[in-house]
Amino acid sequence: MNILLILPILIPFITGIILILAWNNQLGQKTLSVVGASLLLATGVGLLLSVWEDGIQVVQIGNWPAPFGITLVADLLSAIMVVLAGLMSTSVIIYSLTSMDPERESFGYHPLFHILLMGICGSFLTGDIFNLYVWFEVMLISSFVLVALGGEKAQLEGGIKYVTLNLISSAIFLVAVGILYGMVGTLNMADLANQLDNAKQPGLVTTLAILFMIAFGLKAAMFPLFFWLPSSYHTPPVAVSAIFSGLLTKVGVYTLIRAFTLLFVQDVEYTHTILLVASGLTMLTGVLGAAAQNEFRRILSFHIVSQIGYMVMGLALYTPLALAGSIFYIAHHIIVKTNLFLVSGVVHRLRGSYHLKQLGGMYHLYPMLAILFLIPAFSLAGIPPLSGFWAKFVLIKAGLQQGEYAIVATALVVSLLTIFSMTKIWGEVFWKPELESSEVTENPPLSSLLHLVLPVAALAAITVMIGLFSEPLFILSTRAAEQLLNREAYIQAVLGLGVQ
Amino acid sequence: MEVFLAILAGALYAAGLYMLMRRSIVKLIMGLSLLGHAANLLIFTVGRVTRANPPVIGHEADMLHAPFADPLPQALILTAIVIGFGVQAFAIVLVKRAYQTVGTDDFDQMRSTDRYEDELFK
Amino acid sequence: MRTSIILSTASRYLLPLMPLFSIFLLLRGHNEPGGGFVGGLVAAAAFALYAFAHNVKEARKALRVEPRRLIGVGLFIAVGSAALSVFNGKPFMTGLWYKEVPVLGKLGTPFLFDIGVYLVVVGVTLTIIFSLAEGE
Numbered sequence: 001m002n003i004l005l006i007l008p009i010l011i012p013f014i015t016g017i018i019l020i021l022a023w024n025n026q027l028g029q030k031t032l033s034v035v036g037a038s039l040l041l042a043t044g045v046g047l048l049l050s051v052w053e054d055g056i057q058v059v060q061i062g063n064w065p066a067p068f069g070i071t072l073v074a075d076l077l078s079a080i081m082v083v084l085a086g087l088m089s090t091s092v093i094i095y096s097l098t099s100m101d102p103e104r105e106s107f108g109y110h111p112l113f114h115i116l117l118m119g120i121c122g123s124f125l126t127g128d129i130f131n132l133y134v135w136f137e138v139m140l141i142s143s144f145v146l147v148a149l150g151g152e153k154a155q156l157e158g159g160i161k162y163v164t165l166n167l168i169s170s171a172i173f174l175v176a177v178g179i180l181y182g183m184v185g186t187l188n189m190a191d192l193a194n195q196l197d198n199a200k201q202p203g204l205v206t207t208l209a210i211l212f213m214i215a216f217g218l219k220a221a222m223f224p225l226f227f228w229l230p231s232s233y234h235t236p237p238v239a240v241s242a243i244f245s246g247l248l249t250k251v252g253v254y255t256l257i258r259a260f261t262l263l264f265v266q267d268v269e270y271t272h273t274i275l276l277v278a279s280g281l282t283m284l285t286g287v288l289g290a291a292a293q294n295e296f297r298r299i300l301s302f303h304i305v306s307q308i309g310y311m312v313m314g315l316a317l318y319t320p321l322a323l324a325g326s327i328f329y330i331a332h333h334i335i336v337k338t339n340l341f342l343v344s345g346v347v348h349r350l351r352g353s354y355h356l357k358q359l360g361g362m363y364h365l366y367p368m369l370a371i372l373f374l375i376p377a378f379s380l381a382g383i384p385p386l387s388g389f390w391a392k393f394v395l396i397k398a399g400l401q402q403g404e405y406a407i408v409a410t411a412l413v414v415s416l417l418t419i420f421s422m423t424k425i426w427g428e429v430f431w432k433p434e435l436e437s438s439e440v441t442e443n444p445p446l447s448s449l450l451h452l453v454l455p456v457a458a459l460a461a462i463t464v465m466i467g468l469f470s471e472p473l474f475i476l477s478t479r480a481a482e483q484l485l486n487r488e489a490y491i492q493a494v495l496g497l498g499v500q
Numbered sequence: 501m502e503v504f505l506a507i508l509a510g511a512l513y514a515a516g517l518y519m520l521m522r523r524s525i526v527k528l529i530m531g532l533s534l535l536g537h538a539a540n541l542l543i544f545t546v547g548r549v550t551r552a553n554p555p556v557i558g559h560e561a562d563m564l565h566a567p568f569a570d571p572l573p574q575a576l577i578l579t580a581i582v583i584g585f586g587v588q589a590f591a592i593v594l595v596k597r598a599y600q601t602v603g604t605d606d607f608d609q610m611r612s613t614d615r616y617e618d619e620l621f622k
Numbered sequence: 623m624r625t626s627i628i629l630s631t632a633s634r635y636l637l638p639l640m641p642l643f644s645i646f647l648l649l650r651g652h653n654e655p656g657g658g659f660v661g662g663l664v665a666a667a668a669f670a671l672y673a674f675a676h677n678v679k680e681a682r683k684a685l686r687v688e689p690r691r692l693i694g695v696g697l698f699i700a701v702g703s704a705a706l707s708v709f710n711g712k713p714f715m716t717g718l719w720y721k722e723v724p725v726l727g728k729l730g731t732p733f734l735f736d737i738g739v740y741l742v743v744v745g746v747t748l749t750i751i752f753s754l755a756e757g758e
Contacts (some may be wrong), residue, residue: 017697017698021695060713063716144590145590154612156601160610163591163594164528164532167532167535167591168532174543175539178543181543590750593754596757
């Protein structure tokens, strides 16, 4: 068996436990938190290499044979997601060494962060649909606390909205799992894929597919289920916003991809068309919502919604190239979006505001920071040669191949509008002269905020690297997409090796 | 029996949704918990309600005698109940804190997260 | 806050009795109804009752350890029991059995896991109840 499959769950869990036991030791907590997150990154890379070399990896938990016990499965997509989770957690933890206030740290920021990571990695690796529900809940409960941690007014209000809509989604998910079990009598995803193909009531299968689409779509903030996201993501401290924006909705997208490539492909005509329409509307509403905003993080939150549309678009087109585009887009988006949130945090740290109208003159004072903003912002808009360009290029090419011109046109228009939003932030925060009424007098050099700037710079460097050398990531995404479309191999890997 | 349980689950859903759509946050919590119960009952019902032996292998036997009930739906429900217990405890704490901080239990008053700018520039 | 004298007297006697019963439930849990979760809830109920009858401070004193610490220790035991099989070259969470012991029953890693669950349940429940009651 492959220990690398369990480690991405065990490392955050054990880190979380030790952090709970070392509750009052702040320095110890910080150190351990960084160590835990970087270990996760390292195992993620190890897992990716091992899946790349030897194909899909499977572990039967508790040595129970496959359709009966819980199975952990890592294919390339899961492994890529684990690597990204490790990368994001490491950068955000380093960032929060300085940005997180001691108050929140003493109320369990670090343990919660790692429990959240455990839930995220568990969701990526599990091969059992009810187990997925449990990981979702682990992730949600810790994210609930992280949203509300600190207890500011906006946080509590945003928290209630976030909690309510996510609980509704969980309830729908749970019911869908229950009905699924009642229908085919199994919970193992590989076995489900087998059984659903020969199900006696194809109509019911499609109904279930839509139930799952609603449940996962809510988590992924897909149109028209995204309203919780822009009302809650800008309320917690920026490190929390950053990790949420990078990873949480992407877990929803990941499960959508998993469900609609492995389980529900009986009626592609119907389900994936719905996905395609929803993806177009998601892009459009997200970007239009952002255009009306004047708060840094709220603009970014609406852009998350808009970007989710692109990822779902690749899934909806359902060709190897489109799926590869989706995976490429997820990787690019996680890095870029987290980075933008982190930049907004640096600006807030320097100027005490997230509001565009109160900010200004940052380019004059901090040219380096301005460049660090421009890289992810241009990448988000899809300007060559940054990572976003290639991601969008692949998706649009896939759309043209399929003859879906409407979605291609939408994607292009939305790109333009994204540039508009990013230019707005650029103009208001960096370019326009500083307000005369500004009360901020000191301008500490960026080098004094090393913990804040280091992750931002590292992520920006990765964005540029992906842009300049997009070939390796593209090959990786293509192989991951081929693996996703080859359901037989997945089923074989899980059920074939079942009895050890 | 199934028909009765199905109607009951439907009634719970209706009640839960009705509560969710009220403006008070306390009713919201009740609505969420009713939704959870409805989901559990629904799983119980679709997991086939039968009159059968419990799925436990006795001391003398070494295998199960058919007909035996399927234990899995109940295991699912049990897990869901435990998770629901934790989530609801948290939701109650959150609502209480929100009530103390915001000073209202009316959803119509809780819109500062969406009207950030107006408040700032009044 | 006024509490009834019956409740406060009863809770004093129940405080040792209920945890004892909860341990019985924990041990019984392997083959019969019972187990760490139920046992933990019963034990937590004892302290919660004590907190209602007297006050949270007294209940914390009666518990002696921070509930949060119980969560940590419990999780640690649970993970440890699950990870033992990995060192034996078997998949994660495979049950390892030692042998039959008169009072305790069959000893093995699942039993350790149950102890972990018990502690976590006590810890979580009491953390929630205490913090809710203290916020009054």
